[in-house]
Amino acid sequence: MTIKKLLMIGAVCSMLFIPLVPAGQDFSGANQSNDPCYKIKQMKKFIMESADYRKTFGSRDPAYIQCYPLTIDILWSLTDTEHTNTGTDEITITLEEQYPASLMLHYGWFDGLQKKKLEQYEIWGPEPCNAPCPGRVATELTVMGEIVCCLDSPYCRKKQKFYLTNEMFIALPADSESQYAQLRFQGRPGEQSEGKVNSSRLAINKTAVPKGFCRGDPFNYKLQFGPMGADFPAQRIMHCQGAPTAEEIMEGLRVGELKKVYKFSAQDTASSRPGLVYAHALQGTTTVTIAFAPFVEERWRVTVDGWQVDKSNPPIQYQEKDGIKKELPIWVEIGHSLIGEFVVRKSKSVWTYKSGSVTKYTGWTKLFFTGTDLYKCETVPCPGLESEGSYNGLPIDGQVTDHSVQLKWPQPRDWAKVCVFCKPLKSFLKKIPYRLEFGGESLFILISKEVLPLTNGYTRTGKAQEWLKYKITLTKIK
Numbered sequence: 454m455t456i457k458k459l460l461m462i463g464a465v466c467s468m469l470f471i472p473l474v475p476a477g478q479d480f481s482g483a484n485q486s487n488d489p490c491y492k493i494k495q496m497k498k499f500i501m502e503s504a505d506y507r508k509t510f511g512s513r514d515p516a517y518i519q520c521y522p523l524t525i526d527i528l529w530s531l532t533d534t535e536h537t538n539t540g541t542d543e544i545t546i547t548l549e550e551q552y553p554a555s556l557m558l559h560y561g562w563f564d565g566l567q568k569k570k571l572e573q574y575e576i577w578g579p580e581p582c583n584a585p586c587p588g589r590v591a592t593e594l595t596v597m598g599e600i601v602c603c604l605d606s607p608y609c610r611k612k613q614k615f616y617l618t619n620e621m622f623i624a625l626p627a628d629s630e631s632q633y634a635q636l637r638f639q640g641r642p643g644e645q646s647e648g649k650v651n652s653s654r655l656a657i658n659k660t661a662v663p664k665g666f667c668r669g670d671p672f673n674y675k676l677q678f679g680p681m682g683a684d685f686p687a688q689r690i691m692h693c694q695g696a697p698t699a700e701e702i703m704e705g706l707r708v709g710e711l712k713k714v715y716k717f718s719a720q721d722t723a724s725s726r727p728g729l730v731y732a733h734a735l736q737g738t739t740t741v742t743i744a745f746a747p748f749v750e751e752r753w754r755v756t757v758d759g760w761q762v763d764k765s766n767p768p769i770q771y772q773e774k775d776g777i778k779k780e781l782p783i784w785v786e787i788g789h790s791l792i793g794e795f796v797v798r799k800s801k802s803v804w805t806y807k808s809g810s811v812t813k814y815t816g817w818t819k820l821f822f823t824g825t826d827l828y829k830c831e832t833v834p835c836p837g838l839e840s841e842g843s844y845n846g847l848p849i850d851g852q853v854t855d856h857s858v859q860l861k862w863p864q865p866r867d868w869a870k871v872c873v874f875c876k877p878l879k880s881f882l883k884k885i886p887y888r889l890e891f892g893g894e895s896l897f898i899l900i901s902k903e904v905l906p907l908t909n910g911y912t913r914t915g916k917a918q919e920w921l922k923y924k925i926t927l928t929k930i931k
Contacts, residue, residue: 475573475924481580484588491518491581517561521706523554524744524800525578525636526807527807529652529674531717531737533689533723539609540601542668544617546737547595547848548624548652549808550634554578556702557743575639576743578647581630590626590634592653593808595619595848602667614664619846622660624653625671633673636741638696646696647679650739676715676739684719686735691717697743709801712742744800750807752796752930753907755860757900759923763871763891769828775883781824785832785871785891788817789923791847794930797858797907804856809849811863818871827882828875835872835890859904862897895921 483491487747500506500515512555530550534541554576561572578742603609626634633654640646656671674689678696685691698707705711707843768780795809822830850861875887900923903913909929916922 467488482585484586486581488514489522489553489578489580489584491501492577493518493520493555494558519557519558519560521556521745522749523556523559523576523578524551525576526551526740526742526744527634527636527650527652528740528742528808529737530740531603531674531735534734535687536730536732536734539603540614542598542600544596544598544600546655547811548655549593550590550624550626550653551592552579552590552626552634553581554636554743555580571642571699571703573639573641574699576637576697576702578636579626579632579634584632584635585627585630586632587625588626590653592626592634592725594622594624594655595810596622596655597844600666600668602665604665607665614908615663615666618661621658621666623656623658626653628654634848638678640696640699640702642699644699645679646654646698648696649678650676650741658907674739676717684717684721684735686719687733689735691719691735693717693739706745708803709744709746710803710805711745712805713722713741715739715741744798744806746801748798748800750796750798750906752794752859754791754928754930755791755795755905756926757789757791757896757923758927759791759896759900759921760786761789761896761921762786763893764891764921766891769824769875769887771827771877771882777812781822783822783830783873783889784820784874785873786819787871787892788819789896790815791862793861793862794862795849795851795858797851797853804853806851806853809860811845811847811849814844820873822875827879828877828887830873830875833872833874835870847894853907854904857904857906861900864897876893896923899923900925 455698456769488494497515497518501512506515509890529546531546533544533546551733552556555578557575558571559573560570560573579586582589596617600615602613602615604611604613609786633651636650638646638648649913652674654671654673657669673687675691677690677692678694681694693775695713695715697711697713701711716738720732720734722732764784766783768782770778770780772778792812792813793809793811796807797804798807799805818832820830820832822828844863844865847863849863852859870893871891873889873891875889877884895917899915899917899921903925904914905911905913905927907923908927911927913925914923917926
């Protein structure tokens with residue numbers, strides 16, 4: 454091959470890795486296309502239409518450039534904390550994003566356009582996209598936490614705590630000016646890969662926040678790969694290592710999927726004057742799943758019926774008029790009914806767990822106590838504990854192995870406990886009330902250990918001796 458041919462081909466190939474549109478190419482039809490490889494095909498068309506290429510190779514396809522459609526799934530799971538003189542704001546965010554992408558493989562130096570070795574890979578998502586393109590990204594957002602606001606700023610003598618809900622935030626993958634949710638990885642065999650992963654912008658839903666709500670700035674999260682730089686938690690910019698290598702990409706192409714989990718944790722502080730308190734901490738994980746073949750998804754419903762009896766508390770002790778000490782046994786039966794839904798998916802022959810959440814929880818209690826002539830006992834809400842309704846909507850983590858699933862149910866925030874209040878009815882009991890707590894998270898720990906075959910109608914029963922029993926049923930929805 455002549456030096457002229459090599460220079461011509463090298464020039465054409467090198468421009469493929471420039472993130473801007475090369476001169477003479479028109480990508481305006483990208484947003485109307487459903488082909489993630491649209492831009493790569495346009496580039497190859499541009500190469501084939503060049504005079505030098507036609508003269509050298511005629512109408513042959515430039516096979517040293519290959520493109521594969523991908524599906525990118527990003528799961529952000531993080532806690533964003535800010536300490537100031539006003540108080541502590543803490544937000545826990547679970548954000549899942551999914552969008553189409555393209556994988557370009559560039560093979561080089563070659564003879565007669567026959568590929569010999571991989572020179573470089575590049576992944577772009579979402580594609581096809583002439584940014585911004587909001588319709589390419591599907592999102593699911595869960596937000597919990599609390600913030601403290603000054604109702605009489607700047608003096609801040611009157612503060613109010615606001616609890617955060619999903620309705621207060623909106624995930625915006627893009628707007629009329631910018632593309633926020635995006636991923637780019639590129640690398641060469643044997644070398645460190647580089648790239649970036651950006652989340653959707655989390656904006657405040659002004660129609661859903663109460664009066665006095667002080668969180669107003671939108672923000673999004675960014676992971677950067679390559680030469681390690683300084684982390685900026687307050688700007689939501691973090692640096693990570695471990696971008697997919699070219700070798701991992703080729704292996705993922707063979708088996709159908711590549712998953713990478715990135716952990717991050719950093720804190721920064723600033724003080725411009727004495728007495729000013731400020732610290733911003735950001736920690737969590739970002740799970741990047743790259744599917745090299747179309748997904749096949751299955752949605753399942755899981756129901757759990759649990760029963761437990763708690764006799765662990767000591768009896769109520771009291772003293773009769775004649776000074777004789779006696780005891781009154783007291784215990785509680787607790788029922789739990791949980792319903793959740795989750796999605797598993799297959800790429801080629803590999804099944805993985807996508808996502809899940811609690812759709813409904815209900816509970817019941819039954820109090821056993823015989824000394825009703827001495828005390829009036831009843832179950833009451835535990836002071837300072839959240840209601841059982843707060844469990845609904847929480848994410849269920851999971852793992853699929855050999856087409857069986859293990860579901861990690863969220864542990865209850867003490868609301869699974871039952872509080873009992875006993876009011877003395879006799880004067881000689883000195884009017885001293887009794888407060889007792891029953892129950893706990895035992896059921897949720899046990900069912901999270903179960904490995905369940907993904908079979909429609911499958912039922913599993915289990916117990917912990919005779920004080921806790923449960924039944925789990927799986928139903929395939931679609």
